[in-house]
Amino acid sequence: MAIPEPYRRNFETLLRAAADGNLALLECTDARTGVPRYVVTAVGRDEGDYVMTPFGHLCDGNPFEDYIPPDPGDGTQPRA
Numbered sequence: 001m002a003i004p005e006p007y008r009r010n011f012e013t014l015l016r017a018a019a020d021g022n023l024a025l026l027e028c029t030d031a032r033t034g035v036p037r038y039v040v041t042a043v044g045r046d047e048g049d050y051v052m053t054p055f056g057h058l059c060d061g062n063p064f065e066d067y068i069p070p071d072p073g074d075g076t077q078p079r080a
Contacts, residue, residue, distance in 0.1 A: 014055050017042035026052065 003011075017023050028039045037057040044051040059066050 010055065013042060028054070
């Protein structure tokens with residue numbers, strides 16, 4: 001299964017920000033729950049102001065317990 005375009009484009013932006021040294025880890029507040037989250041964020045500039053673009057938060061627990069990777073045998077393995 002191919003990764004949908006909006007996700008691929010966001011991932012490419014994330015990779016560029018990392019290569020340029022423009023990533024930050026920010027402590028933010030979850031808008032729905034009010035719980036603190038640590039958010040991977042790209043940092044840019046717009047007319048002298050900083051612009052923060054959040055990409056996702058770090059897992060609170062063990063990510064190996066929170067996520068199930070695709071099964072390479074079922075045809076859903078992500079393709080590059």
